[in-house]
Amino acid sequence: MDFIIDHLSKSYEQKKVLEDVSFRFSSGKIYGLLGRNGAGKTTLFNCLNRDITVDGGAFFFEDEQGRREVEPEDIGYVLSTPTVPDFLTGREFLKFFMDINRGSITDPKPLDDYFDFISIPAEDRDRLMKDYSHGMKNKMQMLINFIANPTLFLLDEPLTSLDVVVAEEMKQLLRECKEGRIIIFSTHLLDLAVDLCDEIVLLSHGMLQSVDHAALDNDAFKEKILDALREDGHA
Amino acid sequence: MLNTMLLSFSLKNTYRVNAILHSLKQIPLLKRLLPDTLYRVRGLKIFANVLAALYELLSVFLFKFLYVFCFLFLPPILQEGKMLPEAFPQIYLFLALLGAFSNTFLFNPTKEKYYAVILMRMNARSYALANYAYDMAKYLVGQLTAMMVLGGLASVPLWLCALAPLFAAGCKVTVAAYTLHDYEKTGKATSENKLGKLDWVAIGMLLIAAYVPFLLGWFLPQAALAGIFLAGILIGALSLRKVLTFREYRALYQKLLTEGMATLSSAKAAPAAQVKKNISADTGITSKKEGFEFLNELFIRRHQKILWKSSKRIAVVAACIFALLIGLLFFLPEEDRRDMSVLPLTYLPYFTFIMYSVNRGTGFTQALFMNCDVSLLTYSFFKQPKMILRLFRIRLREIIKVNLLPATVIAAGLCFILALSGGTDNPVNYLVLIVSILCLSVFFSVHYLTIYYLLQPYNAGTEMKNGTYRLVLMATYLICFILMQLRLPTLLFGGAVILFCAAYCAIACVLVYRLAPKTFRIHG
Incomplete structure (x- = not known):
C-alpha cells in the first residue's frame, strides 16, 4: 500500500508554508524528513493529522483495490515532547487504551508483556505518570502507538532528547515494526536520518523531494543533502 | 545619560506598542481583519504609539x-x-x-x-x-x-x-x-x-x-x-x-x-503546575470499571480536591448560612418574618450570580485539559468522533452531579425560608424555586463543558489562546452580574430561567454532537 500526498498547500496569510507538496510513500520503509528550521515539517505533520485545515490538495492511501480516505485511526503521531495523561499510572493508561480499542487490537497480550517489551521496570508500572522521566513518558507514548498499529506513523523529532540507550532501543523498535507500515520521521540530526531511514525526503521551498542514495557512500550522500538544504533560504 | 534615557524609553515603548498590537490580534473578528504583518504596518504602529503615549500620561x-x-x-x-x-x-x-x-x-x-x-x-x-x-x-x-x-x-x-x-x-x-x-x-x-x-x-x-x-x-x-x-x-x-x-x-x-x-x-x-498539584497521590484510588468509565472514575477520584471536596464544602457552608437565617426567623416578630420572604420571592435573579460563583465547571475543564486532554488529544484513537462524544456524555453527567449537591442545598434552604416566613400561599412558587435553581446549576455545568468542547481554548503549551473563549467567559460573568441587580417575582424569573436553561442545554448538546469532533482538538 502507498500513501500519497497530492498537491497539498497551506499558507498563513501571505506566507506560503507548504506550496505544492506531492509525494508517494511506500509501506515497509522509514522515510527521513529533513528541512531547515521553519521549512514547515511540523505544519506538514499537523496537516496530515488534520490538526489544521489545508488550503488545497489531498492525501490518501492507494493499493490494488483503489484509493481510500485516511481515517484518524490510520495515523500514529508521536510528538517530540512526550504527552501522557499525568493523573494515570503507566499500567492504567495501558489498560484504558486496551479497553477502548478492544476488538481492533490483534493478538492482545498481558499488560506486563508490553512493559517488558519497552523495558519499563516493574516498580515504575504502578506510579503516576506525572512522576515519570522524559524517556519513560516517551516510551509509553511510542508503546501506545505501536499497539494501535497505525498504517501511517508520523514521528516529529522523537529521539532528540532521549539518552543514548533509550534512543538505541527506540531505533531498534522502529526497524522491527516498519513492515507493512509507512514511517515518516522528521529530524534535524543528519547522522540519525542516514543511519535509520531507508529514504531521505527534503522539505524545501514548500515542496517535497527525495534524495537519491544510489551510487553514493554515506559521506557523499550527507554532502549532497547538505548542499540541497543550503539552497533553501530558511534559517 | 540623556542618550541612555532615550534608548531605554524607546525600548520600553517598542515593547508596549507590540504588546498593544498583540492584544488587538487576540480579539475575535478584529483578528481576521488584521494582517499577520501588523507589526510593520505604519498606521497601526502610529495608533499603538498614541495608545502607549496615552497610557504613559494616564500613569502620570x-x-x-x-x-x-x-x-x-x-x-x-x-x-x-x-x-x-x-x-x-x-x-x-x-x-x-x-x-x-x-x-x-x-x-x-x-x-x-x-x-x-x-x-x-x-x-x-x-x-x-x-x-x-x-x-x-x-x-x-x-x-x-x-x-x-x-x-x-x-x-x-x-x-x-x-x-x-x-x-x-x-x-x-x-x-x-x-x-x-x-x-x-x-x-x-x-x-x-x-x-x-x-x-x-x-x-x-x-x-x-x-x-x-x-x-x-x-x-x-x-x-x-x-x-x-x-x-x-x-x-x-x-x-x-x-x-x-x-x-x-x-x-x-x-x-x-x-x-x-x-x-x-x-x-x-x-497554572499548569498548579493544576498538576491537584492530582491526588493516594495510591489507594483504583477503579474496577472499563474504558472511558475507568478513565473518568480515576480522573474524578484523583481530582477530589477541586471537584467533590470543594462542592461538599460549598454545600456545608450554604447549609450553615441557611441554618443561621432559619434560626433568625424564629426570633423575628411576625411582620419582619414576612419581610424575609422577599429573599425567595424576589431575589431569585441574585441567585443566578450565586449559582455562577459556586459552579465548579471552569476548574473542571481546566483540569480536564491540563491533566488529561492535552496528552490524550495527540492520540488518534481518542479523537475519533464516537469516542469524543461518548466521553463528553460521561463528563457532562459527572460535572452535573458535582454541581447539583450545593444546588440542592441552596434550593432546599430557600424553600424552608419561604415556608417559615409564610410569604406565599401559592405552592407553584416552591416548585419554580426548586426547579429553577437546579436548572441554573445544570445550565452552568453544560455551559462550561460545551464551550470547552466547542472552542478548546488551550494550545499544546497549556496556554489559553482563544480570544472568543475569554470573551464568552467575560460575557457569562457580566450577564450574571447584571442579573444580580434585578428584582423580579420568582414565578416570572424562575419560569423564564427554566425555559432558557432547557433550550440552551438542548441547543448546546446538538452543537457539541455536530461540531465537537471537528473543534475538540489541540490548536496550533
Whole structure:
C-alpha cells in the first residue's frame, strides 16, 4: 500500500508554508524528513493529522483495490515532547487504551508483556505518570502507538532528547515494526536520518523531494543533502 | 545619560506598542481583519504609539489622582461627611513611608530592565540612574499636581501640599540608599516584590498609623508635620549621593533581574503546575470499571480536591448560612418574618450570580485539559468522533452531579425560608424555586463543558489562546452580574430561567454532537 500526498498547500496569510507538496510513500520503509528550521515539517505533520485545515490538495492511501480516505485511526503521531495523561499510572493508561480499542487490537497480550517489551521496570508500572522521566513518558507514548498499529506513523523529532540507550532501543523498535507500515520521521540530526531511514525526503521551498542514495557512500550522500538544504533560504 | 534615557524609553515603548498590537490580534473578528504583518504596518504602529503615549500620561496623572482621591480625600468624607484639612497630610505621611520601601522604582525587577541590562547589555549604571530620574520626575509631577488640586479642595495649605510629595520622594531615595549600602555589605539584592514578614508587619503598622488616629480624631500639629516633611526631604537629599555614586548596578541588577525573570517565566507555567498539584497521590484510588468509565472514575477520584471536596464544602457552608437565617426567623416578630420572604420571592435573579460563583465547571475543564486532554488529544484513537462524544456524555453527567449537591442545598434552604416566613400561599412558587435553581446549576455545568468542547481554548503549551473563549467567559460573568441587580417575582424569573436553561442545554448538546469532533482538538 502507498500513501500519497497530492498537491497539498497551506499558507498563513501571505506566507506560503507548504506550496505544492506531492509525494508517494511506500509501506515497509522509514522515510527521513529533513528541512531547515521553519521549512514547515511540523505544519506538514499537523496537516496530515488534520490538526489544521489545508488550503488545497489531498492525501490518501492507494493499493490494488483503489484509493481510500485516511481515517484518524490510520495515523500514529508521536510528538517530540512526550504527552501522557499525568493523573494515570503507566499500567492504567495501558489498560484504558486496551479497553477502548478492544476488538481492533490483534493478538492482545498481558499488560506486563508490553512493559517488558519497552523495558519499563516493574516498580515504575504502578506510579503516576506525572512522576515519570522524559524517556519513560516517551516510551509509553511510542508503546501506545505501536499497539494501535497505525498504517501511517508520523514521528516529529522523537529521539532528540532521549539518552543514548533509550534512543538505541527506540531505533531498534522502529526497524522491527516498519513492515507493512509507512514511517515518516522528521529530524534535524543528519547522522540519525542516514543511519535509520531507508529514504531521505527534503522539505524545501514548500515542496517535497527525495534524495537519491544510489551510487553514493554515506559521506557523499550527507554532502549532497547538505548542499540541497543550503539552497533553501530558511534559517 | 540623556542618550541612555532615550534608548531605554524607546525600548520600553517598542515593547508596549507590540504588546498593544498583540492584544488587538487576540480579539475575535478584529483578528481576521488584521494582517499577520501588523507589526510593520505604519498606521497601526502610529495608533499603538498614541495608545502607549496615552497610557504613559494616564500613569502620570490619572493614577496619582485616583490614589490621592481614594486614600486621602475620600476617607474623611466617608467618615465625617466633610473634608478634614488635618487628616489629609497626616495620612499622606504614613502612606509615603509605606511606599518608600514597597514601591522603590530602583529595585522593581521589570521585564524592561531585564531586556535592557541583561539581554542588550546596556550600561547598567546609566540605565538605572536615567530610569530612576525619569520615574522620579514622573512621580513628582503627578503627585504634586494631584496633591495641589485635591489638597487645595480639602483646604490644606498649598505649601504643605507641595512639601508632601517631596517628602515621599526623599523617603524613597533614603530607602534606596540604605538598600544599596546593605547590598555592598551583605551582597543581598532585595526585590521590592518579594517582601519579607517584617515588611508586611511594617505595612500593617503604617496602615494602622495612617488611619486609626484619624478615626479617633487625633491629629499632629501642622508645625510637627512640616518639620517631619522637611527632615525627610533633607535626609533624602543627603542620601541621593549614595544612589549617584554607587558603582555596582550591573552586579546588583544581574542578581535582582535573573531571579525576577525566573519567577516571571515560572509564572507563565504556573497554572499548569498548579493544576498538576491537584492530582491526588493516594495510591489507594483504583477503579474496577472499563474504558472511558475507568478513565473518568480515576480522573474524578484523583481530582477530589477541586471537584467533590470543594462542592461538599460549598454545600456545608450554604447549609450553615441557611441554618443561621432559619434560626433568625424564629426570633423575628411576625411582620419582619414576612419581610424575609422577599429573599425567595424576589431575589431569585441574585441567585443566578450565586449559582455562577459556586459552579465548579471552569476548574473542571481546566483540569480536564491540563491533566488529561492535552496528552490524550495527540492520540488518534481518542479523537475519533464516537469516542469524543461518548466521553463528553460521561463528563457532562459527572460535572452535573458535582454541581447539583450545593444546588440542592441552596434550593432546599430557600424553600424552608419561604415556608417559615409564610410569604406565599401559592405552592407553584416552591416548585419554580426548586426547579429553577437546579436548572441554573445544570445550565452552568453544560455551559462550561460545551464551550470547552466547542472552542478548546488551550494550545499544546497549556496556554489559553482563544480570544472568543475569554470573551464568552467575560460575557457569562457580566450577564450574571447584571442579573444580580434585578428584582423580579420568582414565578416570572424562575419560569423564564427554566425555559432558557432547557433550550440552551438542548441547543448546546446538538452543537457539541455536530461540531465537537471537528473543534475538540489541540490548536496550533
